[in-house]
Amino acid sequence: xxxxxxxxxxxxxxxxxxxxxxxxxxxxxxxxxxxxxxxxxxxxxxxxxxxxxxxxxxxxxxxxxxxxxxxxxxxxxxxxxxxxxxxxxxxxxxxxxxxxxxxxxxxxxxxxxxxxxxxxxxxxxxxxxxxxxxxxxxxxxxxxxxxxxxxxxxxxxxxxxxxxxxxxxxxxxxxxxxxxxxxxxxxxxxxxxxxxxxxxxxxxxxxxxxxxxxxxxxxxxxxxxxxxxxxxxxxxxxxxxxxxxxxxxxxxxxxxxxxxxxxxxxxxxxxxxxxxxxxxxxxxxxxxxxxxxxxxxxxxxxxxxxxxxxxxxxxxxxxxxxxxxxxxxxxxxxxxxxxxxxxxxxxxxxxxxxxxxxxxxxxxxxxxxxxxxxxxxxxxxxxxxxxxxxxxxxxxxxxxxxxxxxxxxxxxxxxxxxxxxxxxxxxxxxxxxxxxxxxxxxxxxxxxxxxxxxxxxxxxxxxxxxxxxxxxxxxxxxxxxxxxxxxxxxxxxxxxxxxxxxxxxxxxxxxxxxxxxxxxxxxxxxxxxxxxxxxxxxxxxxxxxxxxxxxxxxxxxxxxxxxxxxxxxxxxxxxxxxxxxxxxxxxxxxxxxxxxxxxxxxxxxxxxxxxxxxxxxxxxxxxxxxxxxxxxxxxxxxxxxxxxxxxxxxxxxx
RNA sequence: GAGCCUGUAGCUCAGUGGAUAGAGCACCUGCCUCCUAAGCAGGGGGUCGUGGGUUCAAGUCCCGCCAGGCUCACCA
Numbered sequence: 221x222x223x224x225x226x227x228x229x230x231x232x233x234x235x236x237x238x239x240x241x242x243x244x245x246x247x248x249x250x251x252x253x254x255x256x257x258x259x260x261x262x263x264x265x266x267x268x269x270x271x272x273x274x275x276x277x278x279x280x281x282x283x284x285x286x287x288x289x290x291x292x293x294x295x296x297x298x299x300x301x302x303x304x305x306x307x308x309x310x311x312x313x314x315x316x317x318x319x320x321x322x323x324x325x326x327x328x329x330x331x332x333x334x335x336x337x338x339x340x341x342x343x344x345x346x347x348x349x350x351x352x353x354x355x356x357x358x359x360x361x362x363x364x365x366x367x368x369x370x371x372x373x374x375x376x377x378x379x380x381x382x383x384x385x386x387x388x389x390x391x392x393x394x395x396x397x398x399x400x401x402x403x404x405x406x407x408x409x410x411x412x413x414x415x416x417x418x419x420x421x422x423x424x425x426x427x428x429x430x431x432x433x434x435x436x437x438x439x440x441x442x443x444x445x446x447x448x449x450x451x452x453x454x455x456x457x458x459x460x461x462x463x464x465x466x467x468x469x470x471x472x473x474x475x476x477x478x479x480x481x482x483x484x485x486x487x488x489x490x491x492x493x494x495x496x497x498x499x500x501x502x503x504x505x506x507x508x509x510x511x512x513x514x515x516x517x518x519x520x521x522x523x524x525x526x527x528x529x530x531x532x533x534x535x536x537x538x539x540x541x542x543x544x545x546x547x548x549x550x551x552x553x554x555x556x557x558x559x560x561x562x563x564x565x566x567x568x569x570x571x572x573x574x575x576x577x578x579x580x581x582x583x584x585x586x587x588x589x590x591x592x593x594x595x596x597x598x599x600x601x602x603x604x605x606x607x608x609x610x611x612x613x614x615x616x617x618x619x620x621x622x623x624x625x626x627x628x629x630x631x632x633x634x635x636x637x638x639x640x641x642x643x644x645x646x647x648x649x650x651x652x653x654x655x656x657x658x659x660x661x662x663x664x665x666x667x668x669x670x671x672x673x674x675x676x677x678x679x680x681x682x683x684x685x686x687x688x689x690x691x692x693x694x695x696x697x698x699x700x701x702x703x704x705x706x707x708x709x710x711x712x713x714x715x716x717x718x719x720x721x722x723x724x725x726x727x728x729x730x731x732x733x734x735x736x737x738x739x740x741x742x743x744x745x746x747x748x749x750x751x752x753x754x755x756x757x758x759x760x761x762x763x764x765x766x767x768x769x770x771x772x773x774x775x776x777x778x779x780x781x782x783x784x785x786x787x788x789x790x791x792x793x794x795x796x797x798x799x800x801x802x803x804x805x806x807x808x809x810x811x812x813x814x815x816x817x818x819x820x821x822x823x824x825x826x827x828x829x830x831x832x833x834x835x836x837x838x839x840x841x842x843x844x845x846x847x848x849x850x851x852x853x854x855x856x857x858x859x860x861x862x863x864x865x866x867x868x869x870x871x872x873x874x
Numbered sequence: 875g876a877g878c879c880u881g882u883a884g885c886u887c888a889g890u891g892g893a894u895a896g897a898g899c900a901c902c903u904g905c906c907u908c909c910u911a912a913g914c915a916g917g918g919g920g921u922c923g924u925g926g927g928u929u930c931a932a933g934u935c936c937c938g939c940c941a942g943g944c945u946c947a948c949c950a
Contacts, residue, residue, distance in 0.1 A: 539948040742898040
C-alpha cells in the first residue's frame with residue numbers, strides 16, 4: 221500500500237513539473253483521506269502549493285493537474301482546490317490483502333522499555349496505562365516491519381524494595397522464613413506487600429532514627445549475602461512474578477527482564493562511572509567543603525542552558541555514603557541498551573514466571589544463548605512526572621559524547637492516571653478508602669499514591685471487568701457452560717480495559733472512574749469486538765444455509781463481484797487503506813489513541829452497514845455474493861488489525 | 875519562582891493549518907417474527923478559557939493574560 225501511494229506522489233510531481241514548470245518533490249506532496257466517502261478514497265491538496273508558487277487560483281491549478289493516470293486509480297475529480305481520487309476497487313482490494321510491505325529503512329532493531337514497576341507492591345492502574353501503551357507501541361512498530369525487543373526493567377535494589385523489607389523486619393519482626401511462608405498463604409503476596417508498604421510512612425515518621433533503617437537496609441541489599449538481602453531478593457522476585465501474571469492477563473509479555481542488581485554485579489556501573497570521570501562529566505565534592513552535596517559525585521548542570529531557572533541544577537550521581545542513585549544506574553543501562561557500554565550481561569531463564577522469559581544475570585553464569593540490547597532506537601515508556609530525570613539521563617549521554625545515541629533514545633512520556641473524586645467518594649462511602657480531605661475532594665481528581673495506599677489495584681480492576689463480562693454473558697445466554705463463560709469474559713474484559721486506556725491522548729490525565737472503565741457499550745472495546753463477531757456470524761450463518769462464500773483470494777471472483785458492491789461497503793474497505801499511515805503517524809507522534817480510534821471508526825461504519833444492508837436476505841444474487849465477499853474481506857482485515865495492533869481478540873460469540 | 879502539560883456540548887473525551895467542529899455517556903423519539911439490540915436511526919445541546927497577532931484559510935501556529943495539574947531531593 222505504501223508503494224502504491226509512493227507511485228502517486230511521483231506521478232503527481234512529474235505532472236506538476238511538466239504542466240507548470242515548477243518543482244514539487246514527491247516527498248512534499250501530501251496524500252490525505254477525505255472526511256466523507258463521497259469525496260473519494262484519497263485526496264491531495266497539492267493544488268494549494270502549486271497555486272501559491274505560481275500565483276494562480278488553486279481551483280484552476282487543480283483542474284489542470286487532474287488529467288493524469290495513477291496506479292489503481294479509476295478517476296480523479298477536482299473539487300474546488302482538492303483533487304479527490306476514486307480507486308479501481310477490484311484492483312485496490314489486492315493491495316489491501318497484501319498487507320504492509322516494510323519500508324527498507326525500517327529494518328533497524330528497536331528496543332521498547334515499559335512497565336518497570338517497583339517490585340515492592342501490587343501493580344495499580346497507573347502501571348496498566350504504562351504497560352498497555354508500551355505493548356501497543358511494540359505492536360505498532362512490528363506492524364510497520366521493525367524488529368522489536370521488549371524489556372521490562374526491574375529496580376530490585378532501590379529504596380522502594382528496602383522500604384518493604386524494613387516493614388517486614390521492623391514492623392512485623394519477620395525473618396526470611398516467615399516472609400517466605402507469608403507468600404504461600406492464600407492472600408496474594410503482592411496485595412499483602414501493598415498493605416504493608418502503606419504502613420511505611422507512619423513508621424518513618426514515628427522516630428527519626430527509623431529512617432536510618434532504610435539506608436542500612438538499602439546498603440545490605442546492595443551488598444548481598446545477608447538475611448536482609450535474601451528477603452529483599454525474595455520480595456522483588458515474587459513481586460516481579462505477580463506483575464508478570466497481572467500483565468499476562470492482558471496478553472502483555474516481555475522478552476527480557478534486566479535487573480538493576482545485575483547492572484551493579486556485572487560492573488556496568490563501574491564502567492559507566494569511569495566513563496563519566498574520564499569525560500569530566502561528574503566531579504567529586506570534597507567532604508570538608510561547605511557545599512550541602514559534600515562527599516558526593518555530582519553532575520554539573522547549573523551552567524547548562526537546558527537547565528536554566530533551577531535554583532540548584534546540579535545532580536547527585538553517587539551519594540556521600542557511596543551508593544549510586546537511580547540516575548547513575550539508569551545511565552549505565554541506557555548505554556548498554558544503545559550498544560555504547562562495551563559490556564554485556566549473562567542471561568538465564570527467570571524462575572517462577574508464568575511463562576518462559578529471560579532475565580539478566582552475572583556474566584559468569586554462562587554464555588548467553590541470546591543476545592539482547594544494542595538497539596538502533598530505544599523507546600522508554602515512562603510517565604511525564606519523570607521527564608526531568610529523563611532529560612538529565614539524556615544530558616548525561618551527551619556529556620559522554622554520545623550525541624547520536626541521545627537522539628536515538630526517546631522518552632515516550634504520557635500523563636498519569638489519577639482517581640476521579642467522584643470515584644473516590646463512592647469508595648469512601650463503601651469503606652474501601654479512608655476519609656479524605658474536603659479540600660482535595662473539591663478537585664476533579666487526586667493523584668494516586670502507593671505509599672498512601674490511595675490507588676486502585678490493577679488485578680482488582682481486571683477482576684471487576686471479568687465479573688461484569690460474565691454477568692453480561694449469563695444475562696444473554698444463561699445456558700453457556702461456566703468454562704466458556706470465563707474464557708469469553710476474559711477476552712471481553714481485556715478489550716474493554718485496553719480501549720479504555722488507549723482512547724485518551726497521552727498528555728491527558730486519566731481521571732479514573734470505575735463506571736466508565738466498566739462500560740461495554742458505546743465507544744468501548746466490546747463494541748469494536750462486536751463488529752468483528754457480527755461479520756463472523758454472517759459468514760457462519762451463510763455456511764449453515766449452504767450459501768457459497770466467494771473466496772477473498774479468488775482474483776476472478778473479486779474482479780467480478782467488487783464492482784457490484786454498494787458504495788457503503790466499499791467505503792468501509794477503503795478505511796483500511798489509511799491504516800499504515802495512521803500507524804506510522806501514531807508512532808511518530810507517540811499518540812497511540814489514533815490507532816484505537818481508527819479501529820473504532822471502522823467498527824462504527826460496519827455496525828451501520830450491518831443494519832442498512834442485510835446480506836443473506838438480499839434477493840439479487842450478484843449483490844448478495846458481492847456483500848458476502850465484502851463481509852469475508854472485512855472479517856479478515858478487521859480481525860487481523862484488531863489482534864495485531866491492539867492485541868484484542870475476537871470472541872467466537874457475544 | 876522556573877519548566878512541561880491541560881482548558882472544545884451537562885459529563886468524559888477526539889479533532890493532520892483546509893471541506894458544514896465530532897464521538898461516547900446522560901436526556902428525548904423511534905427500531906428486536908428479521909445476519910444475536912454489547913446494536914441502529916433521529917433530536918435537543920458549542921462565545922473551541924480569554925485578548926491580540928500571522929495566514930487565502932486558525933479549535934489547530936505565535937505572543938500576552940486567566941484557571942487547573944505535574945515536576946524542580948543524597949526517592950525513583
